[in-house]
Amino acid sequence: MLRRVFPALAAILLASLGMAPTAGAAGLPDLPAVSPVTSCASLAGLDLAGATGAKTTLAASEVAGSSPYCKVTGTIAPAIRFEVRLPLAGWTQRYLQTGCGGLCGNLRIDAGKAEGCTPVTDGRIVLASTDMGHQGNATEWGEDKQKREDFAFRGVHATALAAKALIRAFYGQPQRYAYFSGCSDGGREALMEAQRFPEDFDGIAAGAPALNFTVQNSFHHGWLARVNTDANGKAILLADDARALYKLALATCDKLDGLADGQIDDPRRCRVNPALLLCKGAYEAGKCLTADKVEAARLVYQGARSAKGTALEVGPLQPGSEEQWIGVFVPTTPDGRIGSAMFAGDTINHLLFTPNPATPYTPKTFPFTEAMYRSEEPARALYSADNADLSGFARRGGKLILWHGWSDPHISPLNTIDYFERAGLKMGKARRDAMTRMFLFPGMGHCSGGDGPSEFPLLANLMAWVEGGTAPSVMQAHRAGQTAEGLPVGISGGAQSGQQAGPPAGMGPPRKVLPPRSRPVYAYPAVARYSGTGSTDTAASFKAVTPAPVNGVAKWIGAGR
Incomplete structure (x- = not known):
């Protein structure tokens, strides 16, 4: 105490x-700094069943390097694999567990967004992660009720219990502070921890959270695949079309914030009319759109709806995200793979129903109906992290940072905004704001990348808030691969860093070479506005402004829960 x-x-x-x-x-x-009180090898003999609630097998070995650590790998029955890295010297009494993206199935510690956070970059923090109870990309594990539960919430929680037991055994004392950071499904895992297991962590960072998991991986991705596939199974919108739509979005909306700088600060204030690109003659790739391409783009901007017009998801992808569509649901050629069809098919046919559909659904056959939404309710209760009541986490003094890129092509940022607003309605805005901050990054894609500044000192700000009481009001962000001063640098975070939960290799748009840019990104609802002097690519040239509010509570079939 x-x-x-x-x-x-x-x-x-x-x-x-x-x-x-x-x-x-x-x-x-x-x-x-705290030193070990026992050997690394001795940890392999520990019985953690009392801590994890299940038989747990362990292996331990020392890993040399600039920041040597004791590597403990283990399995919590029946099949939750985890890894914990315990510094052999200089441990600062902090523990960080990182999330797993997609449908997981791999064991990778990824402490991204760690610039300026020396406990992480200097290797003086305990790190851990889990594969969430299954291995590989195949989804047959969805046939197993236990594996569904392990993925939904048990894998992350049990790993936290195991890691904390190992910390106590190795150092003779518990951690002083425990943190969790994840993006995409890792963001869902983060919110699941705050909601179901508020005692596990003191500070949580949830990036681009797939909190509406069942809707995200059925109606959202299923809709994107359906509206971009023609009657012959060919892709309608192609990469050149997405680039043309991106240019139209910038031409329509870039100046709405008073500055033409190649990024849209709040796409909710923007309306893109793809019909303006309708070809007046023959189709020219990258310059105009055929009528079927215009209609496909209109439906993407609209978002998933029933035949009656009922919104079946919180909100659609936002203007300015168009180039990021490439590789997700927009291929380069008509015969190219539409990733969203795979994302939706894996979840719909293997994870959502009991029993699984006898005849697998495709985006063409999946019913976009209110009845189908209601049939997903048992799966929603298991997987989705949409409970806006964070009272338990607030009572124990927990701090939560939500963050999302406005140009995310996988998960609409409207999901995160809706959650933030509903938390205010559920808990009261004052209580929410005492423990939650939200940051929205213009031009940023899924977890990183995009045309806007997408790297920032997330973990440093989270730890400063938890440990020093300083709530973050601004994140100084810069483009990936650059420092705030414009010097080349690797993705932030040191040896364990990297882009979290981004698209698989070959599934994203080609990386652009962009000029250096740094920007302040203020805690919602404040935004950055150009002060009128200085470079528009330098953070110091901007100040905080709070614009007229936009109602962030979504109107959709799931509203009012």
């Missing part, structure tokens, strides 16, 4: 006991 309420005083007292403090990141208290 002393260390939780008075971290600075605790550091002094612990230092007097011979536990010297280590330097922390900006805004973080200097927590004393």
